[in-house]
Amino acid sequence: MSEKTAKIKVFRGDEKGGEYKEYDVPLFEGMVVLDAIHHIQATADNTLAVRWNCKAGKCGSCGGEINGKPRLMCMTRMDTLPLDKPITVEPMKTFPVIKDLVCDVSWNFEINKKIPPFKPKAPLADGTWRFSQEDADRVQEFRKCIECFLCQNVCHVLRNHKKEEFAGPRFLVRLASLEMHPLDVEDRLSLIKEAFHIGLCNITKCCTEVCPEHITITDNAIIPLKERVVSRFYDPIAKFWQKLFAKNDVTK
Amino acid sequence: MARLAPNTMFKSGLGTTQRKDNWWLQPVLVVFGLGSFGIYSTWAALQGNHYAFGPYLSPFYSPLFIFDWWHWSPALLILWAPLGFRATCYYYRKAYYRAFFADPPACAVGELAEHRYSGETKFPFILQNIHRFFFYLAAIFIFILSYDAYEAFWFDGHFGIGVGSLVLTANALFLGLYTFSCHSFRHLIGGKRDCFSNCSLAKAQYKTWSIVSILNQRHMLWAWISLCTVGFADVYIRLCAMGIIHDIRII
Structure with missing residues (x-):
C-alpha cells in the first residue's frame, strides 16, 4: 500500500528576502504541522530553522502562518488542512525574519x-x-x-x-x-x-x-x-x- | 530598538493573502446585508406614508411626531438615534471597517497599500466614543417600541392577536436583546468596577454584569436578528397599509 503524503511549501530565507521550497512529507495519524517541519529537518534539509519548545500549545514558540492563517504549528493537525494543494508554512509576517520560520519578536x-x-x-x-x-x-x-x-x-x-x-x-x-x-x-x-x-x-x-x-x-x-x-x-x-x-x- | 518588519518582505496589497478559505465571503455578505437594509430603510423613511395600519405602527416611525412646521417624513425626526446607536456599535464597527473600508478586509489579508490610518483617534471615527449616549437613547426607544407592541394587541378597544401583533412583539424583544447586550451597557452596569465583592451594591452589579455578559456574547446575533425584525415589521405594516396583503387575525 502506498504511503499517504502531503506537499509542504515552506518559506526559506532571512530579513533580506527568500523563496518558497516544496517538500513531500509522509502523513501519520495525529500528525501536526510541526511534525512535518521536523520531518523535513530530519530527512531533507537540516538547515531549516524553526523555533519550538513544548509541542503542547503552551510555550507559544512555534507561531507561524499556515495556509495564510496565523496559528501554532504544534496545534495545527494535518488532517484539518486540505491536502489537494501544497500547505504553505511561513513565519509571522509582522516581525523581522531571522531565518526561515524564526522571527525576531x-x-x-x-x-x-x-x-x-x-x-x-x-x-x-x-x-x-x-x-x-x-x-x-x-x-x-x-x-x-x-x-x-x-x-x-x-x-x-x-x-x-x-x-x-x-x-x-x-x-x-x-x-x-x-x-x-x-x-x-x-x-x-x-x-x-x-x-x-x-x-x-x-x-x-x-x-x-x-x-x-x-x-x-x-x-x-x-x-x-x-x-x-x-x-x-x-x-x-x-x-x-x-x-x-x-x-x-x-x-x- | 527592535522593530516590526517592513512591508517589503512579503507581497502586500489589497486582497493579498496565502489563505485558501473563502475569506471574502463574510465581507460580501455584510455589504449585501447592510447595503440592502440601508437602501430599504432610507427609502421607507423618506416615504412619510403607509407607516400605520390598525393598531400597528412601524418601528421606523415610532415615536410618531407630527408637527405643522415639519414638512418632511416624521421618520427623519427620530431615526438618527437608532442609526447612531448602530453606527457606533462595537459589533457593526467591526463589520463595516472590514466590509466597507477593507481595513482589514479579513484577518491576515492585505489592505490597500500605503493608506493613511489613524484608527479611532481622529475625526470622524473619534466620535465612536459617544456610543454610550446613543445607548441611552436606544434604551428609551425599547420602552416606546414595547408599548407599541402592547398596543398592537388592542383592536378598537378589544383584545386580539394579529400577525402584526406578533411581528411587533418579536421586534421589541430582539431590539431589546440587541440594545441590552451592548458593550457600553456592560461597562456601565458593572464592568467599570475592579472589585465585585466589597459591598452589597457591588454584588448586585456583579449579577447584572454577569447576565449582560452572557447576552453580550451573542451581540452580533442580536444585531442581525433585530435588523431583520425591524425591517420586516416596516415591510409588513407598509404592505398591509397599502392593501397589498391582509393582516391575518389569530384571535
Missing part, C-alpha cells in the same frame, strides 16, 4: 517594559491581601496568555500600518489584567490612551480569532479598556459623577 518585549507593574494596595490588618473568586474570574482569563504573539502578528495596526507606538492586543490584555485587578492601585488609563494608543484599535477582532488560548481579547479586554478611557476622557457626565463622588469611589 523582541519589539514586543520593548513594549512590555513600558507597562507600569502591579502596585498592590495596603494590606489588611493581618498583613495579607484577600479577594473573592468573582473578582479573580475576569482577570484569570487574561492569565492564560502564552505570549505566542499571534495576536500581535495578525493585528492590522501592526501588520499593515506598522504603528510601532501601538501596544497591540497582547499588551492591551496585560494592561486590562492589571487595570481590572481588585488589589491594584496604579492608574494606567492616561498611558493606555496617550502612550499605548488604544484609539488605533478599530476592534476588527482578528486578535480574538487567532488566539490559541481562546482569550476573548476584544470583548473582554480591549473594549472594556476603551470604555474606561471614554469615561475618563470623553464622557462629561461620567467626569461630573466621578468628581461628585470621588471620595466614595468604590471602583477601586
Whole structure:
C-alpha cells in the first residue's frame, strides 16, 4: 500500500528576502504541522530553522502562518488542512525574519517594559491581601496568555500600518489584567490612551480569532479598556459623577 | 530598538493573502446585508406614508411626531438615534471597517497599500466614543417600541392577536436583546468596577454584569436578528397599509 503524503511549501530565507521550497512529507495519524517541519529537518534539509519548545500549545514558540492563517504549528493537525494543494508554512509576517520560520519578536518585549507593574494596595490588618473568586474570574482569563504573539502578528495596526507606538492586543490584555485587578492601585488609563494608543484599535477582532488560548481579547479586554478611557476622557457626565463622588469611589 | 518588519518582505496589497478559505465571503455578505437594509430603510423613511395600519405602527416611525412646521417624513425626526446607536456599535464597527473600508478586509489579508490610518483617534471615527449616549437613547426607544407592541394587541378597544401583533412583539424583544447586550451597557452596569465583592451594591452589579455578559456574547446575533425584525415589521405594516396583503387575525 502506498504511503499517504502531503506537499509542504515552506518559506526559506532571512530579513533580506527568500523563496518558497516544496517538500513531500509522509502523513501519520495525529500528525501536526510541526511534525512535518521536523520531518523535513530530519530527512531533507537540516538547515531549516524553526523555533519550538513544548509541542503542547503552551510555550507559544512555534507561531507561524499556515495556509495564510496565523496559528501554532504544534496545534495545527494535518488532517484539518486540505491536502489537494501544497500547505504553505511561513513565519509571522509582522516581525523581522531571522531565518526561515524564526522571527525576531523582541519589539514586543520593548513594549512590555513600558507597562507600569502591579502596585498592590495596603494590606489588611493581618498583613495579607484577600479577594473573592468573582473578582479573580475576569482577570484569570487574561492569565492564560502564552505570549505566542499571534495576536500581535495578525493585528492590522501592526501588520499593515506598522504603528510601532501601538501596544497591540497582547499588551492591551496585560494592561486590562492589571487595570481590572481588585488589589491594584496604579492608574494606567492616561498611558493606555496617550502612550499605548488604544484609539488605533478599530476592534476588527482578528486578535480574538487567532488566539490559541481562546482569550476573548476584544470583548473582554480591549473594549472594556476603551470604555474606561471614554469615561475618563470623553464622557462629561461620567467626569461630573466621578468628581461628585470621588471620595466614595468604590471602583477601586 | 527592535522593530516590526517592513512591508517589503512579503507581497502586500489589497486582497493579498496565502489563505485558501473563502475569506471574502463574510465581507460580501455584510455589504449585501447592510447595503440592502440601508437602501430599504432610507427609502421607507423618506416615504412619510403607509407607516400605520390598525393598531400597528412601524418601528421606523415610532415615536410618531407630527408637527405643522415639519414638512418632511416624521421618520427623519427620530431615526438618527437608532442609526447612531448602530453606527457606533462595537459589533457593526467591526463589520463595516472590514466590509466597507477593507481595513482589514479579513484577518491576515492585505489592505490597500500605503493608506493613511489613524484608527479611532481622529475625526470622524473619534466620535465612536459617544456610543454610550446613543445607548441611552436606544434604551428609551425599547420602552416606546414595547408599548407599541402592547398596543398592537388592542383592536378598537378589544383584545386580539394579529400577525402584526406578533411581528411587533418579536421586534421589541430582539431590539431589546440587541440594545441590552451592548458593550457600553456592560461597562456601565458593572464592568467599570475592579472589585465585585466589597459591598452589597457591588454584588448586585456583579449579577447584572454577569447576565449582560452572557447576552453580550451573542451581540452580533442580536444585531442581525433585530435588523431583520425591524425591517420586516416596516415591510409588513407598509404592505398591509397599502392593501397589498391582509393582516391575518389569530384571535
